[in-house]
Structure formats: structure tokens, C-alpha cells
Amino acid sequence: MIAIPYLTALTTYFSYGLLFAFGQFRDFFRKLFDWFTSSNLHGYAPICLGLEDFYIRRLYLRIQDCFGRPICSAPDAWFDVVERYSNDNNKTLKRTTKISRCLNLGSYNYLGFAAADEYCTPRVVETLNKYSPSTCSSRVDGGTTLLHNELEECVANFVRKPAAIVFGMGYVTNSAILPVLMGKGSLIISDSLNHNSIVNGARGSGATIRVFQHNTPSHLEEVLREQIAEGQPRTHRPWKKIVVIVEGIYSMEGELCKLPEIVAICKQYKAYTYLDEAHSIGAVGKTGRGVCELLGVDTADVDIMMGTFTKSFGSCGGYIAGSKELIKYLKYTCPAHLYATSISPPAAQQIISSIKVILGEDGSNRGAQKLAQIRENSNFFRSELQKMGFEVIGDNDSPVMPIMLYNPAKIPAFSRECLKQNVAVVTVAFPATPLLLARARICISASHSREDLIKALQVISKVGDLVGIKYFPAEPQKQQQEGKAVKFD
């Protein structure tokens, strides 16, 4: 729940209203000119339609340079951002050969495995030479190598589940697993801010979907009671099965899931739990085992554990961990296992090696150091930002910290000004967040040094003053004017 001040809400609405009005105005003239130059559609309906297209053309393209900035080095603590220029008002951007070395506050490089690593990289290259970059085959055909089996064992052991199955892409993991497990007559209860891959997977399953208020166990209980009592719509038959889907760390909010409460409720109402640890696995917990370890939840109580390797492990792909029977069943039915090419062997090796480093099986204590570092970095950075008066959301220990911007004009302003001073930040707007709740998102890495963070804080503070996003007075007294706030989900 984010509280947006009345005045800010008003100005934000006004800004979008203005952008919309001007966009429509320009579209009107565009249509007029197009009418003279005769349409080239020849009986086809236009391929891009409606508001979505309007949003892209009239809003997104104007600030396009803040997104998709190409880099030409590994996404480590510092990276090289390629400079771009535009000759047509940002409609197209051209790369130049100029680069600027920037501090990276955007990549999901939580443990610093993104860059070449003394332990992982030699092993990855060795695997590449042995197995080539791809198997060109699905797991059930000729795509299972010794390495794939080793990876699955390693992951199952790491997340403390009896078995695991891996896929070559995190998004596909969610969107191809849910249709296998759920179907007509079953119910999916999903957190309102779950990731798009879960939403698409749930839609693809054909099951009924209900949403509960973001991270609110009491509302989850309410929904569960109501749904179990009422049964399926119209027929009122009892639900076949119910699964509750939550994420470990919400990537746009930086909030930790209230897992202990949610698991207790699911247990009480016999619903299955599906935990997506895309951002939390490897990043939080004493030994990096994710939110279960951090919040003291027994992994046996979570029926399906999902996670990705893109973030903390610096690789690609995703996994599902669960009971031996579950995994066996998935290996027989899941389309991503049956049809998609298996995960690239070097990427698999990267995961195995990085897990070994995290667990200290490489014979050093680098893993433990990294975990301590990211925790310390995150908590330091968050508390400093809060002290400066930024509206930072999310929980302690989470390496993701969004700073609220709200007004659309502040999105490019914040992003461009930070980049000018060699700090690369991510700004997020619609469609990844609700229209009003645009934000900048900082992702802290274990590879950031204290000096890096202090530099970043200085720049952000300066830009924050310039752009006017310090919505709270600076320390020592931080007052939240609750009476003057409109609540948004």
C-alpha cells in the first residue's frame, strides 16, 4: 500500500491529462495529414490499436532514452553505458561509439556474479568447450546431459526440497507450470502485485483467478473462506484445489512476503502454496536460501517453490522445486520440459558454480562475505535514503528499494540527471507499475563498495533536490502526514 499525497496525486493526474490532450491533438493532425497522403492499409485493420499504441507513440517514445540503454560491458558494480542520440525527437535512437562509465544501480546483480568470477568463469568456459552452447533438443529427447541432472540435484539441495526441475527461462517457468497444475474447476488466489509471468500462467491455465490485496494475509483469509464456502461460480461445486501464489520479494515494491502468516493460513484452509523466489533466492537469508530461511519458514510447508537464476546467480533460467512426485509428474507433462530446448550448458555450469561459492563448497568464504555484504549494503543504503527524506518503500534486508517519483515528468528528469553524473538508475512507469505510481528502483549489489554507495547517495540526494522528490522532511523528524493521504492499492 503506497500513500500518495493529495497534491501529488492531483499534479500527477494533471500531467497525464496534459500529455493525453497534447497527444490527441497531435494525433488529430497526424490523421488529417495521413488522410491526404492516402492510407496504405489496403483493407487491413491497423496492426497496432487503441490506447496502448497511443501510449507508446505519444508518451513512451518521448522518454524512450531512459529505457533500454545499451551497455557494452558486464553488468557489474560499474559498467559502460553506450551513449545514444536521436535526430527525430526520440522516435529512433542511434548508438554512438562514445561510452560513459557509470555506477550500476539497476541490474539484478545481487551477489555480484554478473561479471567474470575467479571460480565460476573458468568452469563455465570449460563446460562451453565440452558441451557447446546448446543441445538443440528438448529435455525429454536429447537435451539432458550429465550437467543438467547435476544442476537439478544441486538446486534441490540448495533450496532444501527433495527434487527440482530446471528450465531455460524464468518467465516460461511460471507460465508453463501453472497450466499443468491447475485447470478448470481449480482456483488460483494470486497476490495483486504478482509478476506478469504468473498472471499469464494463471490465465493460460483456464482456472478461476481471484486476487487478494497485496501482501495482506487477513484479506487472503477472507477470500479463502468466501471461496471455499461458495464453491465454483454458478454450479457451486466445491473447488477441486486451491493454490495461493505469492512472491518472495516483490520486484517493484522491494517488499518481503509475509510468508509465515500466509503459509499458516494456507495450511489451515488446505490450499497449496506457490512461492516465486525470483528476486529472493540467493539474495536474502543467512546462507542465501531465500525468504524461507530469512523468515524462518520450513520449506516443507511450501508446496511449490519457484525461482530464477537470472538474478543472484548471474545466469539464466528458472526452477521449480517440490516433492519427488511433483517433479516427476512435471517432467512428464510440462510443455516447457517436453518442447523447449534445454537450458544452455554453460549457463547451467554458472548456476552450479555460483551455488558452490554461496555454500562455501569452493573452499573459500567468499559466498558468506557476499551475503553479509549485500545485507549490509542494502540496509545502509535504505536507511540513508530514508534519512534524506525520499519516499522509499519496501522492507529492510531487501536489496530492492523503489523511490517514489509519481509525476511523469520526474521519470526522465531523475533518470537523465543521474546518468549525467554517472549513476545509472532504473525508472519504472506504466505498464510495469500502476499509472500514478511511477518510481525509480535501486537494486543493490554485493559488489558495491562503501565508496560506491556514498557516491550514489550524494548524486541521488542532489538530483532529488533538483527534481523535487523528497516527499518527506529530512531527518531527524520523519512525519508521515497520514491524514492528508489518499490510499492506493
Place this chain on the structure above:
Amino acid sequence: MMDSAVVLNFVNSAIDWVKLVLDAPSARAVVFGFHIGGHLFVEVFLLVVILFLLSQKSYKPPKRPLTNKEIDELCDEWVPEPLIPSLNEDLLHEPPVLESAAGPHTIINGKEVINFASANYLGLIGHQKLLDSCSSSLEKYGVGSCGPRGFYGTIDVHLDCEARIAKFLGTRDSILYSYGLSTMFSAIPAFSKKGDIIVADEGVHWGIQNGLYLSRSTVVYFKHNDMDSLRNTLENITSKYKRVKNLRRYIVVEAIYQNSGQIAPLDEIIKLKEKYRFRVLLDESNSFGVLGISGRGLTEHFGVPADKLDIITAAMGHALATEGGFCTGSARVIDHQRLSSSGYVFSASLPPYLASAAITAIDILEENPNLLTKLKNNIAALWRGLSGITGFTIASNPESPIVYLRLEKSTGSAKDDLRLLENIAERVLKEDSVFVVTSKRSTLDKCRLPLGIRLFVSAGHSVSDLNKASESLKKVAALVLGGHN
């Protein structure tokens, strides 16, 4: 007689009396020259009654929501189904585990086998140039990209790779996806929404099926690779939907069908598309780098310029021997996906070393056109070798690198068919060290084309490999299926 007369008399006098009473107050009342009779009082009275009744709430049974105790009981009583159905015997088959790269020859259980299970059409697995470009990319960029394309996950090799693909195919632009399977199921919903019409082949693979489902469009299937059926379907739709001009209409086909090895007759499709004004989405996963004189895919095979097609997608996990997928087309089509395609926006980008591998693979293909000749010769050689095989027909197109063996006589159930085919594949592997696979179907797959044995031919196979495979398949098929026929 007397009685009735008395009654009649009595009634008459009573009516008169009532009339008198009713008329009495207004006996002389005349409004605007109009006599006001007693019936008016009755009517006004009735009106009042009606209005009174109308103003009353209709009767509703009292609402009695469930009490907390009742809900508690219901919750206690509810027993969910297990998360997964109980596993049965059929699920015991484990795929063979490879102990080396999945090249034309690989090692299974310590034994070298000839691999027909990998779609390594150009034999690029293990190619030194490919490995070199990957390892230098790994040293420079690390393994993963650690972010989606929008948020610093765009690495210069991604842009180079997109430009390289577009240049190779002669299209305006292209867009990279991080997984082959997600390419189609993200691209379709980006362009087709509720209300739009999609005509698709019934044999399309699951990635496309899922995309069609997620788009929520009206989907009509036509008979597998049957152009008459396609024409009829298009005709029906055009006449059925009056507002068809305002709807976006698509034909979705695969260039080489993964589920049958058939090649889509693109020339016919283009004619039909232009006649009925449909856009075409073509999946070139198994034809990119295979068909056409220089490997540019189905468009080159039929001599159709690539810009006649609106959207072309392909997985790079086949001929290019890397991973990921791409979509190519006009600049507008590509730009639209950069913000509207969920698998692109919401997913981490392709690991950079796989993008460099794709660039190198296209370079290799351009420099070595003989790879394609080699592949074509190999396909022809396998066809020759397999001719006259007992109990099987070759269902695939003679130019397809997927050689698809279908049972001549199905046992009647897909399950038994699969068991039979798997038995053959297992024996071929065990007895002659030839690794072939059956086509497997997920329970979610709506494709109902017959199952079969699939052989992925590679340019890396030698003539003796192909001979050995066909000999072995013929031998085992005769042993296993000889009795059936």
C-alpha cells in the same frame, strides 16, 4: 320460478340503491359540461390501490448469509484434490543422459552413439568459431545479463544480433527473445486481442497454441497443411463476420511443422492472404538456416520477399545451435513488441554469449553455403535408406530436415502407439547405437496429429551414419512391427 324472480328483483333493487348512493354526492356535478358518474369514484379508488401496491417492496425471502460457524464447517469439510494425479507406470521412462555435447555423435552410457535427437541441422554444435565467439563473450560480459531489456539488460551484442538477423533476412528490424518457446506465445498476444480473428493450422506446436489462447482472440483451426480447408475457412469467416474489415485478421502457420515435418505451401498461403486480406504470422523455427538456397528460410524457398509476410518468428535453438528466439518484420511491428510483448518486457534478456553465438552462426552459414547442400544431400540419403521400411510411412516433406516416421497402422490408442514407438527407439539405441526419439505430447497439447519417430538430420552426419540409422530402423521395425501387419 318464483324464487328466481324474487332474487332478481332483490339484486336489481340493490344495484339501483348502490347507484343512487354513489351518484348522490355528485348527482348534479358537471365539470366542463361533463357528467361525473359514480364509476369515477370506483376507478379513482382502484388507481389508489394500484399505486399503493406498486409502492410496496416485492416479497423477498429473508437473506440469511452463512454464519461464521457455518463457513468454518464448510472449510473443515472441504477436501482438496491432490496437487497432482497419482503417478502410474507409464511415467517411468527416463530420457537417456548425454555425457558429451549433443553433436552428430554423442556419448550415452559410455558408448558413442549417432545422434538424431538434436535439431543441430547445420552441425554447428562444437564448431570452433562458435565456441571462440562464445568464450570471448563470456570473458567480456559474464554469463547472464542480470536484467530485462528495458533496465540495462540491453547489451551491444543484442543490438548487433538483431541487426544481423534483419540484414540476413532482408527485413527492416528484428527483436530478440530470451527463449525459443516464449517467442510465439509473446508475439501473438501483442498483436491479436479479444475480438480479433486468427486462423491457425491444427498442427501448430504448443508455443503457438498457448499464444493463441492467451490472445483471447477468436481462433479457427483449419485442417493440417490443407489449403482447401484454409480457403474454405477464410471464405466462411469473411462472409460470417460483417465487421470483418475492422478486425485484425491473422493466419498462423509453421514453415516446417514440428509435429509432422510438413512444409507449409507459402505461395498458396500468400495468394489466399492477399485475396482475403489476412496478415500472416509464420514460425520459421525449423526452417531458418535450412530452407532456401542460402538458408534464409521458407520465404527464400518459395521466392517470396520476406516483407510480404507481416511477422516472422523463429527459435534459435535449432539450426543456429544457440538458444533464444527472434521475431522479425517491419519497424512498426518490432517497435510495438518492445513495450507490448510480455515475454520481452518482463523477462531477463538473452545471455550475451548466446547472442554472439547467433551472430557467428549466421556468419558461418553465409560463408559456407555447402553446409546447406550437405544437409540436403543427407536428407535425401536418409529418405533413400528408409524407403521400404516395414510398418512405417514417412510423413514429412522430402525437403524437411525433420524426417517423421508415422506408424502405418495405429494400434488405436495414442498411449499404445507411443509405447510401441518408444520400444523401437530404445532397441535402436541399445542394439545399434543410433539415438532416435519419439514425438512426445504434453497433456496440454491440443495437437492431434499421429505420433511418430522423429529423426533430426544434420549436415554433420556422414553417409555411413545415415546408412547405419536407416539399416537399424528397418531391422528393428521389421522385428517389432512385422507381426502387426
